[in-house]
Amino acid sequence: DGFPQGEAREIPGTPYYLRNDKFTVEYYGEEDMPEQFIKEGRIIPKLFETKATLFKCVDKCGDPRIEPILEKVAQHNIQLNSPLEYEGLMVYQSDFESRLVAVNPVLSNEDTGEVYGKFELRVQNTPTEFQVGPYTLKLTGKYLDFAIGKNGELTTKSQNPNAPAFSFLIKGPSLPSEGVPYLYFALPKDKDQFHQDDINAKLRESLGADSIPHFRIGLESMEDVIYTNSISYMTVRKETALPLIWIGAGISMIGLVMGFYWQHRRIWLRIDDKRLLLGAHTNKNWYGIRNEVANALAAVHIEVDAKSIDRGGNKA
Structure with missing residues (x-):
């Protein structure tokens, strides 16, 4: 949206108003530009900045016929990669309009x-x-x-x-x-x-x-071209999904910790015609679970050499 200098304008869909206090722009001089650009009369901005004040409507909001009551909540010099940020609201400098005033x-x-x-x-x-x-x-x-x-x-x-x-x-x-x-x-x-x-x-x-x-x-030089830079264009974004993003990131981190540092072990037992079938699975430390299976069998008087329990599926 365009924000003329000196005027507080409503940011649609929010209770906030933004005022362009002062817009300034710096251009590259002829000594900084290729000769072809100079011949074409190009005017290239080097830096543009909006001194902006953010207001929040606290009373008489939503009726264009009534002047709203505004409360100042933030102030920032907005540049191309330096937005104004306030409670999830981000206002970026996207463009500006240079209007020719006069030439000499x-x-x-x-x-x-x-x-x-x-x-x-x-x-x-x-x-x-x-x-x-x-x-x-x-x-x-x-x-x-x-x-x-x-x-x-x-x-x-x-x-x-x-x-x-x-x-x-x-x-x-x-x-x-x-x-x-x-x-x-x-x-x-x-x-x-x-x-x-x-x-x-x-x-x-x-x-x-x-x-x-x-x-x-x-013209003798481009200094004889006079512009006004009173209209600043902003891109406004409100991060409403940020809390959900952090929750999702937390869940993902918990899953990563569980996967890398916690051991997941499962043991199955099945008796079929007086024959005991045993299976085990772990995501890490196969030798540890092999010893634990051998110890568990020994506790019920089934002696098994731990080394004989192999990944190949030896049965006891």
């Missing part, structure tokens, strides 16, 4: 290498206009989950920022009055997947003016 790209001129400046581009509540150096960027479209429709139109598959893209009109010195169109993908992986440079080259060619500068909007 740079507007530059690819022909001259001149950098005009950096601007903050927020995914939600995006401003409609940005002033970067001598140029103005007017937002003409936002596609949070970019896709190309059947007729070639730009569209979005959902309102989740899975592949955010922004279309601009760049206006300023030495540019047509209507501006220069530019499509920008916020994440490097989407830039490569949807061929951002090829799209912008075609948009520039459609203007029919070779004197228009080759603009570029891009």
Whole structure:
């Protein structure tokens, strides 16, 4: 289940509530990743942790219309292999959701290498206009989950920022009055997947003016990508069968002790036409039971040499 930061949520099927007090994540830096991962724009977490508080509902439980009375019972910093444990309840860190908040790209001129400046581009509540150096960027479209429709139109598959893209009109010195169109993908992986440079080259060619500068909007480093990590996903497990497991383990141990350290002996007697038939079985120490059988027979005045009683089935 997902636990947003700062909110106590009920753990279904239990009287407990879990609150995500603070979620933190550490990512591998570019110096720690293969070059191919860097080119693909991969962001790989190194450590993620949820500072969690466990509550038990003590009053007004079960009615979603009434605020329950909660009592704090445990607190733990949950990591991937370090769950919160309380009275058979175990809460594991399973995943987290990183939501893109903003990027800080740079507007530059690819022909001259001149950098005009950096601007903050927020995914939600995006401003409609940005002033970067001598140029103005007017937002003409936002596609949070970019896709190309059947007729070639730009569209979005959902309102989740899975592949955010922004279309601009760049206006300023030495540019047509209507501006220069530019499509920008916020994440490097989407830039490569949807061929951002090829799209912008075609948009520039459609203007029919070779004197228009080759603009570029891009990131200087992955530090200019801003995420929020407010939702932590947990796997909750309650060990109700643990007492039965311990009972079963105890019974098994008793059986092992009896089998290894205790001797099991059985003796059979049968009289058939004044003939005594005797049989004996033991799980260990055959020589001991052989002597005991000979002594028992001697007590009823039947003399038998113990060595003559063999596994082969000698009879007395």
